[in-house]
Amino acid sequence: MTGIVEYIKDVFGALKSLWTGMKVTGYYFVHPKEIVTEQYPENRETLKMFDRFKGELTMPHNEKNEHKCTSCGICEMNCPNGSIEVISKFETIDGKKKKMLDTYIYHLEMCTFCDLCVKTCPSSAIEFAQTFEHAVWDRSELTKKLNKQDSVCSKDIKE
Amino acid sequence: MIEAITGIKDSEQEYFINMGPQHPSTHGVLRLVVNLEGEIVKSLVPHCGYIHRGIEKMCEKDTYQQVIHLTDRLDYLSAHINNEAVCLLVENALEVEVSDRIKYIRTIMAELNRIASHQLWWAAFGMDMGALTTFFYGLRDREYILNIFEQTTGGRLLQSYNRPGGLMNDIHPDFVKKIKEFIVHFRKKLPEYDELLTGNVIFHNRTRNIGTLTRENAINYGVTGPSGRASNFACDVRKKYPYSAYDKVDFKEILFTEGDSLARYQVRVAEMWESMKILEQLVDGIPEGPFMMKMKPVIKLPVGEYYQRVEAARGEFGVYVISTGEKNPYRVKFRSPGLANLSTLNHLSPNVKIADLVAIMGSLDLVIPDIDR
Amino acid sequence: MNIISQVTDSAPKYIIYDFGILTSRIHEWLSSMMNTTWTSVVEMVLIGVVFLSFYALVGLILVYAERKVCAFIQCRLGPMRVGPWGIFQTIADFIKLLMKELLITRNADKFLFNVAPFIVIIASFLAIGTIPFAKGIQALDFNVGVLYLMSVSSLGVLGILLAGWASNNKYSLIGAMRSGAQIVSYELSVGLALMVVVIFAGSMQFSEIVQSQATGWWIWKGHIPVIIAFVIFMIASTAETNRGPFDLAEAESELTAGFHTEYSGIKFAFFFLAEYMNMFIIASIAATVFFGGWMPLHFGNFAAFNHAMDYIPPFVWFFSKTMFVIFLMMWFKWTFPRLRIDQLLTLEWKYLLPINLVNVVLAAFIVLMGWYLI
Numbered sequence: 001m002t003g004i005v006e007y008i009k010d011v012f013g014a015l016k017s018l019w020t021g022m023k024v025t026g027y028y029f030v031h032p033k034e035i036v037t038e039q040y041p042e043n044r045e046t047l048k049m050f051d052r053f054k055g056e057l058t059m060p061h062n063e064k065n066e067h068k069c070t071s072c073g074i075c076e077m078n079c080p081n082g083s084i085e086v087i088s089k090f091e092t093i094d095g096k097k098k099k100m101l102d103t104y105i106y107h108l109e110m111c112t113f114c115d116l117c118v119k120t121c122p123s124s125a126i127e128f129a130q131t132f133e134h135a136v137w138d139r140s141e142l143t144k145k146l147n148k149q150d151s152v153c154s155k156d157i158k159e
Numbered sequence: 160m161i162e163a164i165t166g167i168k169d170s171e172q173e174y175f176i177n178m179g180p181q182h183p184s185t186h187g188v189l190r191l192v193v194n195l196e197g198e199i200v201k202s203l204v205p206h207c208g209y210i211h212r213g214i215e216k217m218c219e220k221d222t223y224q225q226v227i228h229l230t231d232r233l234d235y236l237s238a239h240i241n242n243e244a245v246c247l248l249v250e251n252a253l254e255v256e257v258s259d260r261i262k263y264i265r266t267i268m269a270e271l272n273r274i275a276s277h278q279l280w281w282a283a284f285g286m287d288m289g290a291l292t293t294f295f296y297g298l299r300d301r302e303y304i305l306n307i308f309e310q311t312t313g314g315r316l317l318q319s320y321n322r323p324g325g326l327m328n329d330i331h332p333d334f335v336k337k338i339k340e341f342i343v344h345f346r347k348k349l350p351e352y353d354e355l356l357t358g359n360v361i362f363h364n365r366t367r368n369i370g371t372l373t374r375e376n377a378i379n380y381g382v383t384g385p386s387g388r389a390s391n392f393a394c395d396v397r398k399k400y401p402y403s404a405y406d407k408v409d410f411k412e413i414l415f416t417e418g419d420s421l422a423r424y425q426v427r428v429a430e431m432w433e434s435m436k437i438l439e440q441l442v443d444g445i446p447e448g449p450f451m452m453k454m455k456p457v458i459k460l461p462v463g464e465y466y467q468r469v470e471a472a473r474g475e476f477g478v479y480v481i482s483t484g485e486k487n488p489y490r491v492k493f494r495s496p497g498l499a500n501l502s503t504l505n506h507l508s509p510n511v512k513i514a515d516l517v518a519i520m521g522s523l524d525l526v527i528p529d530i531d532r
Numbered sequence: 533m534n535i536i537s538q539v540t541d542s543a544p545k546y547i548i549y550d551f552g553i554l555t556s557r558i559h560e561w562l563s564s565m566m567n568t569t570w571t572s573v574v575e576m577v578l579i580g581v582v583f584l585s586f587y588a589l590v591g592l593i594l595v596y597a598e599r600k601v602c603a604f605i606q607c608r609l610g611p612m613r614v615g616p617w618g619i620f621q622t623i624a625d626f627i628k629l630l631m632k633e634l635l636i637t638r639n640a641d642k643f644l645f646n647v648a649p650f651i652v653i654i655a656s657f658l659a660i661g662t663i664p665f666a667k668g669i670q671a672l673d674f675n676v677g678v679l680y681l682m683s684v685s686s687l688g689v690l691g692i693l694l695a696g697w698a699s700n701n702k703y704s705l706i707g708a709m710r711s712g713a714q715i716v717s718y719e720l721s722v723g724l725a726l727m728v729v730v731i732f733a734g735s736m737q738f739s740e741i742v743q744s745q746a747t748g749w750w751i752w753k754g755h756i757p758v759i760i761a762f763v764i765f766m767i768a769s770t771a772e773t774n775r776g777p778f779d780l781a782e783a784e785s786e787l788t789a790g791f792h793t794e795y796s797g798i799k800f801a802f803f804f805l806a807e808y809m810n811m812f813i814i815a816s817i818a819a820t821v822f823f824g825g826w827m828p829l830h831f832g833n834f835a836a837f838n839h840a841m842d843y844i845p846p847f848v849w850f851f852s853k854t855m856f857v858i859f860l861m862m863w864f865k866w867t868f869p870r871l872r873i874d875q876l877l878t879l880e881w882k883y884l885l886p887i888n889l890v891n892v893v894l895a896a897f898i899v900l901m902g903w904y905l906i
Contacts, residue, residue: 014360024354025292025605025867036299037609052313080225114228114319115327176702184785198873287785289870295606362869513786514872
């Protein structure tokens with residue numbers, strides 16, 4: 001007899017546990033405000049990344065087309081996987097030979113966004129931008145030149 | 160007929176299936192060669208190495224700061240905790256005492272990471288069991304933590320937030336507020352996890368007494384973390400060898416005696432509650448102080464051998480470094496919890512059904528890049 | 533001429549919408565133009581065309597409904613891109629599936645591999661004929677309708693078994709074996725659960741089962757035994773359609789996709805469509821047998837209320853009841869974890885079958901004593 005009681009208890013306990021689960025899913029079905037979907041391409045305007053989001057490395061230029069890079073190469077040294085190549089040139093300003101930035105090459109395809117380059121840069125010349133749509137048709141487009149055409153280092157001008 | 164052709168008796172024929180490297184429930188590229196008899200698994204051979212990237216070797220060419228971005232990519236679900244291991248090792252070797260602020264933030268981050276990892280595990284475990292809805296609930300709640308990470312560290316999955324001697328950035332002004340919001344939210348949502356899976360009769364029958372690991376075997380195989388604690392093996396590094404701010408907080412080490420898949424499940428769900436308790440104790444009292452200690456730009460460890468262990472989301476994560484006094488390590492070895500946990504699969508799997516094999520793998524919470532490195 | 537039903541009973545006054553009049557008019561019109569043989573041929577073709585298009589339409593709607601229901605359960609929006617609220621999504625998917633390459637594994641049994649999806653789809657197509665959509669709209673009205681439906685709906689498993697066997701894939705074979713074991717056991721429960729209502733209604737003919745609910749649906753009139761039978765029917769029929777927590781034959785986390793792992797393109801679409809059609813058939817049977825089919829909501833002798841309900845067309849009643857049952861099945865599916873094969877068989881042989889047998893005896897006793905709720 002106890003066996004039958006146990007059996008019936010089993011059946012009702014099982015049904016009850018199933019009903020508890022169904023209550024949860026049922027709750028979400030009738031509460032559409034719990035939906036968390038973000039419709040991505042439509043919400044481009046309102047979608048804003050956090051300030052510290054590491055999208056891609058950029059070199060800010062001011063309105064006079066000046067950047068802060070002194071071509072010291074510390075970022076290149078600190079980069080764990082060679083995503084940064086700093087190519088410098090030597091120019092003579094006021095009779096002094098000076099090391100200047102020629103091309104700052106950044107390989108987005110190799111970057112692991114570890115933030116070491118930005119943190120170690122002594123002159124805060126580079127920073128991460130909050131862009132995130134990096135898809136391109138050709139891999140070579142991911143290799144970027146960060147300093148703009150004919151730009152100069154702002155420190156060189158002052159001296 | 161086959162007997163006539165091959166000379167192998169019908170009873171001796173073996174039915175092999177390759178589970179993986181592409182299989183929905185191996186969570187990555189683990190390959191299991193399973194010998195079946197009908198539905199029942201007779202024996203099993205795991206084949207690792209499909210995602211071997213040689214991270215230990217790569218560490219040898221990197222400086223100690225650069226190692227951080229590689230440890231991120233071992234067990235990507237507890238990236239922050241892995242980073243912490245390397246940082247603690249370097250700081251201990253150089254005998255640098257970091258400020259309390261760093262310790263507190265590191266502990267908070269590690270616990271957030273643990274919760275996020277367990278949430279993803281819960282989501283995926285439900286999916287392995289066939290309850291697809293759990294996946295979305297787990298990931299929905301994980302999103303809160305990822306947003307906290309992103310706001311402070313700039314990374315969602317791989318934060319690279321620790322560095323030897325401190326942290327990359329100071330915490331974001333909203334950090335404390337957001338964590339409090341998360342705790343309020345998650346305290347409401349976590350009981351739903353229990354209602355959906357823990358109490359469910361189908362789930363119970365699928366996991367109870369499946370893949371039972373005794374305490375002796377857990378110790379013999381070196382199973383740590385929640386999987387070990389489900390077998391009553393008190394192996395919590397946070398309790399045994401407190402690091403960072405774990406000696407300042409009060410929390411329970413969750414221990415279960417059953418050692419089956421259900422116990423491993425329950426340990427993890429209980430750990431989410433405990434982690435939230437730790438967060439609540441720490442989040443209000445983050446002391447003032449520097450977020451980065453004064454370190455030399457080029458770190459050179461004194462000659463010697465160093466080992467540092469931390470409690471990652473899946474078990475004890477250890478870093479072993481031999482230094483010859485150079486700026487990069489001579490040899491690095493990671494003790495990853497996943498490999499030890501995987502090694503029990505051979506012991507647990509005979510005479511279970513295929514569906515049970517999936518349950519066992521899910522409850523061991525394997526992350527394949529952690530195993531292959 | 534029993535292809536089109538001609539239920540010419542004394543037509544109780546509460547039946548407003550009688551489609552039997554329409555169908556018999558068509559029949560008369562056709563017979564006035566040609567002889568009897570040709571009339572039945574033309575009628576068969578007509579019915580076939582109507583049901584085929586209905587079949588495709590219901591398939592498309594159900595796939596969309598399932599995606600939306602599961603999305604809302606999972607805090608998502610579901611398909612939103614193709615058309616407003618993504619209503620053309622399934623059509624887009626269908627076009628995609630049509631254009632995909634049909635692959636066959638090497639060493640597969642080509643004939644059986646190709647014929648398996650058709651068996652599955654024919655089985656579900658045969659079953660749809662017995663369903664009474666409204667008074668007079670029913671292709672086949674046998675006096676053994678329930679029995680016919682049972683036998684036809686179990687043919688589908690043959691296709692699944694063949695698909696798994698012919699694919700020459702180890703996962704598929706395991707899936708097919710599981711499916712075989714599953715259907716053989718759950719047929720019993722489905723049959724016995726329907727038998728309870730057959731005892732109450734006193735007939736196996738679907739039109740008469742519907743007629744017998746003119747004074748109240750069986751789930752209300754037959755109280756305890758019918759409610760138990762309904763629960764068992766829902767569980768067992770979900771298992772029979774390889775859905776929900778019983779999708780062991782597919783079991784994507786264990787067997788990748790089970791019996792249809794190797795199918796692609798339109799052949800996969802056939803399996804997919806058949807699954808949804810089976811769901812529709814099961815739901816409409818449940819609606820017919822337990823919830824009165826197209827019969828409006830009637831309570832005993834409340835004439836005014838009953839008459840008001842009669843103005844709602846029978847289609848609305850039928851489809852709203854069917855949709856309710858379908859929603860119930862989707863709700864199960866997206867909530868529960870999957871069972872293991874031995875637990876599945878335990879559930880049937882140790883729980884459902886004994887309860888069912890006791891239930892049948894209980895139903896017979898209640899009918900004997902006349903303890904109806906009216």
